[in-house]
Amino acid sequence: MEFDFDLFVIGGGSGGVRAARVAAGETGARVGLAEESRLGGTCVIRGCVPKKLMVFASEYAKGMHEAADYGWEVKIRGFDWPRFRKRLEAELDRLEGVYNGLLENAGVRVFARRAMVADAHSVRLADGKTFTAKHILIATGGRPALPEIGNAGLGITSNEVFHLDELPRRLLIVGGGYIACEMACIFNGLGSKVTQFYRGAQILRGFDDEARGHIAEHMERHGIDIHLGTTVLGMDRAGGAGGLLHKPAGGIEVRSSTGDTFTFDQVLFATGRIPNTAGLGLEAAGVELGRRGEVVVDEYSQTAVPSIYAIGDVTDRVQLTPVAIREGMAFVETVFRGNPTPVDHELIPSAVFTQPEYGSVGLTEDEAAAREPVEIYCTTFRPMHKAFIGREDRVLMKLVVSKATRRVLGVHIVADHAGEMIQLAGVAVKMGATKEDFDRTVAVHPTMSEELVTLKSPVRTL
Template identity: 50%
Template sequence: MADTYDFDLFTIGAGSGGVRASRVAAAHGAKVAVAEEYRVGGTCVIRGCVPKKMLVYGAHFAEDLVDAQRFGWDVEGKIFDWPRLRDIVQDDVTRLNGLYTQTLDNHGVTIFNERATITGLHELTLASGEVVTAKYILIATGARPHVPEFPGSEHGITSNEVFHLEAIPEKVLIAGGGYIANEFAGIFNEFGSKVCLMNRSDQLLRGYDEALRDRLLQISLTKGIDFRFNALFEKIEQIEGGKLRVHMTNYEPCEVDLVLYATGRVPNVEGLGLETAGVEQGARGEILVDRFSKTNVDHIYAVGDVTDRVQLTPVAIREGQAFADTVFGGTPTTVDYSCVPSAVFSHPPIASVGLTEGEARNTLGSVKVYQSDFRSMKNVVAGRNERSLYKMVVDAATDRVVGIHMIGQDAPEILQGFAVAVRAGLTKADFDATVAIHPTMAEELVLLK
């Protein structure tokens, strides 16, 4: 295809969305290049959901080793070695970085390990000074952690740095109420830190079903995590011994070893040349696109977190695939955002798909809600009082299941299959007619009365 231009497609950013779009476009016959100034793989693989999930696995052993005694196993000399886990996780991140790079190489995609800026019509300038042209430009630069501004804010870290800590802090303050904050609260708590989670509002996990949010708060308090709601930073001071004194509204100051910001993410749009290209942006800097991920400039597209539509890795991958199929595959394709499943790898984890009870009542009017509030067999034997909660929301007029929300062991693993059922529009009667797999936790979803 590339005759007038150096490349048919030039992708800025080699994260999940950019890699998928580039690979598929190349498979359709396009001549493709990618510019990535850090490491191929993006936030999820390098400094996000993949290494974080590995830490979640590591954290689970804290309780599993205790529970093992109730199952007949005596485990002596339990010692947690953070540097060992940290380094093993980083080794696997390096392995994945290599696999993503190999995938692009295998598809003939040219990789520029440097920053690229749009400097003219169909023109990009690399950090080295080299100028290239492309028929289409795809922006897939993702997002980065938001750092609040206040006196002493430079003393805190973000999720980018947390994977490289020299040691596990004795006391840690986590700012935020979203999934990143709650996941790291569970991780640090299980690794032995005294955790305080502060949030500017009085709610955790906005957007998730209220019953699940309340249950996670209850369980987290039982596990020893402290919460400070309606709290805003005033200042952070560094005091003797390298500790930090955190001043906040509505509470007394607290002294901690580490402050972790989990206060949202902002699109990476600086220095891309968007103004030069005339690309329109939203209030938070996000790149505005249509349903085919095209900007207001005909040859420039954007996918993933930089568009601030749904900030989830699988969504970015779907968007990248749809873009490539649309532009280079001759098959106009869009992404359906109406029934996207999600998970919070808290301790215990949450999983959700479809409408919450509140959303369903507001949009459908008459709904039926089915719940199962139970203690898993594992927790019964282990002597733990921690209870799981499964919730199903049904459109009363059609019997269609419009939402499933769960908190408990393996909830994300269980929900993936049931998300297909919700997406397919199955009814409560379809669930009732399905034979249970016994004894499992998942069977609760086909036994709800």
């Protein structure tokens, strides 16, 4: 059978774009790609990139106060949100153009509309056109989930947060995951009064307990009002019309599970993300979906239908952009180069861009202790640049070490620029470095990271 395309990709995020352009540009495959929104997907358009730029913006207030303590003459007048937003939107437009250029140069045919799977080898576009493809790749990512509460639509999600008309004076963030905590730190740094509700006992569930507590303490010290064991029961307009991106005149009245009522200018829900599989025709085509709607795949990203594959957040494996890109590359290697390549999802470094940042790779203390006897090496201290001006912010450095093999099973860093440090520590952990390998490495002085190679005695054995 002659197909219109060798590969048709549904979804123009980082994973889908990488798979499409490599398949077309490096293997000569005939590739089509459909994206109903904007090329670049969550990471580039409404996730990692705009978030990190907002992190940069939010850190300058603290930096200017510290500069004054170091002897600089500084005048701080406040943050111009409209000016920043205009520049941010221009940068996102530029990046979308870069993605479009990469696809065009590789020879990928791009369709700016929604697509769905018609059958094992057919894709139907929203305009009714149907194309056949030898292989179909689902790379539609995920979307924010709203809680099932009264008037949840009065709130916004991470999709809308970058496009607010004005900076909210009083902001409630609902959730305790990394997106919620990053946004809390960002808006606190920009000048909003931030309150955070989380239903659990501590923020950042799934990360190392000691690091979680350390971050929560710093967030509260810097003015974020964290309410643990608290959820939203319902919301109402406190007065005025308002809309999604601009606040109601009287704000939003929030009823909490503790029995209290609060009023905020905006409510941001960061209560999890779900795979984008609704309305794609996957189940009708024979593709198996999981409990959360995720596409079920094997180690080669292949679904129950041999011609259909899926990568990235839509599979709900590891929701990180670099992982989606790797899955896309492995897909091309497997399908178009005849070299079956599973994706290695073990020991993936990650960073949470709170203030201070949290970088981690490997097992948490509790995870490691549940598997085998371990030694914990940990220190907290005031770094030189903070201690000099009397700041109380502290750094945490932690190694989780196997007693039997001496391998470093986990590294956890809470500090400014922890994301940069954990990338390099991740190389050592991935290579199987032992505690003695760390000890043999000469310290770079004076730095914060030198503590990772000077931790001599365990603080506890489990």
